[in-house]
Structure formats: C-alpha cells, structure tokens
Amino acid sequence: MKENHENLYPSKWLNKASAGERVASELRMRIIAGRIESGSILSENKLAAEFSVSRSPIRDALKMLASENRIRLERMGAVVLELTEKEIQEIYDVRLLIESFVFERLVKMDTSAVVKELSKTLEMMKIAIKYHDADDFSFHDVLFHETIIKSIDHSHMLMIWNNLRPTIEGLILLSMRLRFEERIEDFDRVIRNHELYIEAIEKKDRELMVQSLHKNFDDVQGRVDDLWMSQQTYTKGVEHND
Structure with missing residues (x-):
C-alpha cells in the first residue's frame, strides 16, 4: 500500500495489519471524514491501482466495510453509505x-x-x-x-x-x-x-x-x-x- 501525506489513518497503527485491513482502515477514515462522499461508487480496479495491491485485498477491505454498514456491495461496485x-x-x-x-x-x-x-x-x-x-x-x-x-x-x-x-x-x-x-x-x-x-x-x-x-x-x-x-x-x- 502506498504511503502518502494524504492518508488519514495512522500508518503506525498498521504494523501487524493485512493488506486488506490497511485498505479498509484508510477507506473507512475517508468515508467518516467525508472525503469520500455518500453515493460514491468504489471501483476495485481503481482502488487496487491507488493502493498498489491486487484486487484480492481490495475485495477483503470492501467486505469489511460492508459488514460495518459503511458501504453497500452491488454489481456495479461498492456504494458508499452516508454516516448520519x-x-x-x-x-x-x-x-x-x-x-x-x-x-x-x-x-x-x-x-x-x-x-x-x-x-x-x-x-x-x-x-x-x-x-x-x-x-x-x-x-x-x-x-x-x-x-x-x-x-x-x-x-x-x-x-x-x-x-x-x-x-x-x-x-x-x-x-x-x-x-x-x-x-x-x-x-x-x-x-x-x-x-x-x-x-x-x-x-x-x-x-x-x-x-x-x-x-x-x-x-x-x-x-x-x-x-x-x-x-x-x-x-x-x-x-x-x-
């Protein structure tokens, strides 16, 4: 996963995290902070490219976020849900x-x-x-x-x-x-x-x-x-x- 100055989730908290957990942690923070707006569609291919990982960790991350009700998984991609x-x-x-x-x-x-x-x-x-x-x-x-x-x-x-x-x-x-x-x-x-x-x-x-x-x-x-x-x-x- 790429490290950049825009990451919201502290990298020092991710020492023992899997690639999927790392992606989920960052995406979750962006959703909670409103950086990714509700209704946005998350693409596996685009996320894999951004985080420099294969699609498998991306799928793992999206499953985690879906279980937390942060996104809804659909055929066209993952839809970001509003945190009200x-x-x-x-x-x-x-x-x-x-x-x-x-x-x-x-x-x-x-x-x-x-x-x-x-x-x-x-x-x-x-x-x-x-x-x-x-x-x-x-x-x-x-x-x-x-x-x-x-x-x-x-x-x-x-x-x-x-x-x-x-x-x-x-x-x-x-x-x-x-x-x-x-x-x-x-x-x-x-x-x-x-x-x-x-x-x-x-x-x-x-x-x-x-x-x-x-x-x-x-x-x-x-x-x-x-x-x-x-x-x-x-x-x-x-x-x-x-």
Whole structure:
C-alpha cells in the first residue's frame, strides 16, 4: 500500500495489519471524514491501482466495510453509505449501554488489575497531550474504554464492541485531531472525566459510576459537532487541492 501525506489513518497503527485491513482502515477514515462522499461508487480496479495491491485485498477491505454498514456491495461496485448524525448518536447509545452493563459486573469483581491497567493508559494519554500527539491520545482513549469492556470477559459484549470499534476509532481520531488544533485546553476536563471512571471502578461506587458515565457521554454531542467540522475541513482541503 502506498504511503502518502494524504492518508488519514495512522500508518503506525498498521504494523501487524493485512493488506486488506490497511485498505479498509484508510477507506473507512475517508468515508467518516467525508472525503469520500455518500453515493460514491468504489471501483476495485481503481482502488487496487491507488493502493498498489491486487484486487484480492481490495475485495477483503470492501467486505469489511460492508459488514460495518459503511458501504453497500452491488454489481456495479461498492456504494458508499452516508454516516448520519443519527447513526453516530446511536453508536454512542450502544456504547453507553455496554459500559453501563460492564460497570454493574465490575461491582461484583476484584477490580484491582483493571484499575492498574487503566491508570497506566491514562498516564499515556497525559503524555500524548504533553507532546500534542492527537493520534497517540486517540489510540489510548480507545484502549482505555476497551480495557474496561474486556475486563468482565463477556464474549457477546465484546463481539458488539468489536463491531462498533472501527467506526468509533475513526470518530474519536477525527474529533481529537480537531481538538488538539483548536481546543487543547479542553483536555484538562477530558482527563478529569477519565480519572472519575477509574475512581468509580476502584470504589465500586454506583453513584460515582453514573456520574462518570454522565460526564463522559454528555461529551458525545461535542464529538459529533467535531466530526461535522472535520468533514468540512477535509472536504474543503480536497476541493482546494483539486
């Protein structure tokens, strides 16, 4: 796969990825960012040429994106589907349901190991802020929540999360890149919210858990707003380059 300055998906996240996963990751980001508009037709031949791979990895990538409802496979090619604000809100609704369920399970468990792991991840998020690294912050933000979900060892909850994760990752990445550019001071609040998560889990305090969920998921509307701003920024950039 060609590496170029216009790639939206961080190449450092793709060390162990297959060719198909690499293509899917980049196309997904372009769709979420609005660089590839809804209704566009993706051609296997054109994509194979662009990414310097055979058609087989392209087919694999398109199957992945179809399973995530980012595209619809048809005879004439793959049709890009719109990622609406309603769908984004629904994705975060499901996240809230998952994490609420997980919290209730954690109340009955030994949480010392997960608290330790979350604390380490939070320190990495703080380092990313110090060095103004939006991509690294996003990586550890996703890891933070994934660690919570994995901690209860619930296979079906993990299956739901894994299905949502690629889109959530893209939404967070675009949002955080914009925040690092325009609202870096907002990260003091973001860190405090994550500290509240850890405190709620450590104390097994349901009231604190509700408060932590409330603070973190009330922030979703801001992320949705960030997404639309990011889409406009990327689209204008592409138009300007053309």
